[in-house]
Amino acid sequence: MELSSVKLGIIGTGNMGQAIIKGLLANEDRPEIYAYDVAEVNCRQVQKHFAGQVSVAGGNKELVKEVEVILLAVKPQVVGKVLEEIVDDLDPGQLLLSIAAGIPLKTIEAATAGKLPVVRIMPNTPALVQKGMSALAPGSLATRRHMDLAAEIFSRVGKTVEVNETLMDAVTAVSGSGPAYAFLVIEAMIDAAVKQGLPRDVARTLVVETFSGACALLQDTGQQPMVLKDMVTSPGGTTIAGLAALEEQGIRAAFFQAVEAACDRSRELGKMV
């Protein structure tokens, strides 16, 4: 789907808003982008970094009147206030995208009086370097065309999958929180390497490239992790000794518990909004 005929308005140009703008502008087929942020510093940044490529609107209402697709990229606690401000200017021909963590589609649909289709999206921080993973869930009025348009926009900052909204808490626990789990494991392995005498900068390179290479191998071969793990695990060798130590420390159980705890917390937070 081509984006060049689409007018996209981004409300909130903080981390995510600017990451999405950057990803969209990296491609020749790009929408006409409008943006607004209450923080003047962010509006100035957008004007500086994306000079001549993004129109900074005078306010949320003004922005909504210009565009067909509206992307809500403000913090979850501000979503209600923004929707209240723009609801009268919304029309059924528009599409509303929300990346606000934990805000259910029914809350957004109620706040917009069911006027327009809504798609809820859960991106993650690697979107900042166009390596994000975004899960998209359709609202009650979203059609195939709306989902394709939303997926096209988010494909510019990484990969996308479609899920039913009931799975958004699990998505949040896996790909939303997942970068933090990866950073923790990587940090631990760097410290372990330093303990064995490797200089920290060398340890960092070894560990980061090992994880990056392992992910590339998984992606390129399409193999299950188990198959690739078996390839480097010779009988009585070093790798099985290391793996056995990790199993003794309950590494699998730790990940099961981490994902379950994050999923439970996401459900709890969803009830609070």
Ligand SMILES: NC(=O)c1ccc[n+]([C@@H]2O[C@H](COP(=O)([O-])OP(=O)(O)OC[C@H]3O[C@@H](n4cnc5c(N)ncnc54)[C@H](OP(=O)(O)O)[C@@H]3O)[C@@H](O)[C@H]2O)c1
């Ligand atoms: N960062 C992530 O990794 C991540 C991952 C998944 C989902 N998300 C979701 O993405 C959304 C944005 O996150 P972020 O990290 O980009 O937040 P952020 O950096 O704080 O950006 C949000 C921006 O919106 C501005 N804003 C506040 N009220 C506004 C209003 N009424 N109209 C227009 N702009 C307004 C904020 O200004 P002030 O600072 O002055 O309030 C801020 O500049 C959140 O809902 C979050 O749940 C983020």
